[in-house]
Amino acid sequence: MNYTQEVTVSRHSSREERKAALYQIYVQVLERQPYAFERKQLVKAEDDFLHDKIGVKRFLKALGHSAVYLDEFYHGSSNLKFLELCFKHFMGRAPRDRQEMRLYCDILMRDGVQALITYMIDSEEYRKHFGCFTVPYSPQEETYGSPKAYLETFILNRELHGRRGKVLPTMLWHELGLTCDGGNCRLKNSLAAPTQPPARSQGDFLQMLRSMNPSDLEQIASALSADQREKLRQALMQPA
Template sequence: MDTYTPITIGRKSTEVERQNALHQIYAQVLERQPYIHERKELSKIEKDFLKGKLGVRHFIGELVVSSVYLNSFYQDCSNLKFVEWSFKHILGRALQGKEEIAKYMDLLMMKGVSAFFHEILGSEEYRKAFGCFTIPYARDVKFYDSPLNYLQTNLLQHEHVGQRGKIIPTIYWQQLGMDCETGTCVMPEPQVETYKPSPDSEKSIVKEPIATVLNAEIEELLQMLQNSDAKQVLQSMNENQRSLLRSLAK
């Protein structure tokens, strides 16, 4: 992982230093600079930050519950992917196993986005890593308890928004043994003979709306990944699920 010098903004920081810090916060949390029309929503907290009324942590707390952030990382995304992105942006690391995933998924679904972010920003981990005035960043390997977790985080940190879709977390692409050398995780096409139904049998099939069927299959796939070992899930998938998994990576 690339070395990075943490940026800390204190009460005595100049406006120029705060401007540079604002640019870096957006790069870390939003993964881009806000568009012109988005600046209107953010103008109040930007002004307070530049005047020193808001610290880094407080500013990030306001940013992540804004429609600017939520439209990019929450809307049209699975809850699992949203949780993974949030950890990347705020804690500078990947999720660490089933227990942590279950904890934050439950918090998000039971108490909502605001409580979810309050838990992260108010955590002992965040306080020790960044405090109130240091901008979050991708932390180095010394933080991780295993080489696997480092590799997962390294893969996530170099993922561009939407590069591997908005449904399956990057942690699962890696665990599923996908080929990620090109920057986009790919599952090889299986060499199996496919069954093609006869015209008569096709007529007897009652088709549900495509969106309904797809959403149900995606939800089933996410539940399988969340509750079981990823490699076992891959082995148990039927061809329809494998095809869905390939499509979600695009």
């Protein structure tokens, strides 16, 4: 996949051009093509798009609100990991900082999943980069807020879904000094498995993270004692 490829349709686009755009939408948002049973759930939106009744933006809302998208990325993930994936799929980038994550997490917790996706697609940033007819992609920014912002976008856009687990977003496992390739987290430059099993299972830990506010997770990432931080790392190193 070309993460900087711009694919645009218009009122004058042929059916074949719209089919190509539809393929690219699924690559960008689902990170794959839908399975046959999933396509049945999307058939109305697909038909409207291919017959020029709706544009890319309206199709994205239908896809993002669908059970197909939510079953793949929302159910089974922590809220913050889901938010990171929404940024990847609909904005083509990683979240810029914790403040932005807090803003969108508040929307998610207050108004729900569909409102979050609608807010993102209706944002001024989305309008500026993609309008109504361009498939989201990773736009080349003139400047980035920091080298970290560039690195996290670069990594996230090339990360296979689930490769680094479904709990911690990139910015937090960076701050914890972890590498999470393969879905299991460990200390960087450490190949040894933990000698003692953690007291909390990965499933329990996932449930705990789901119940936390962003401010709680900030404390985990930056305000824990050395002993507490090590316990957290050991818990994350436990296979799911």
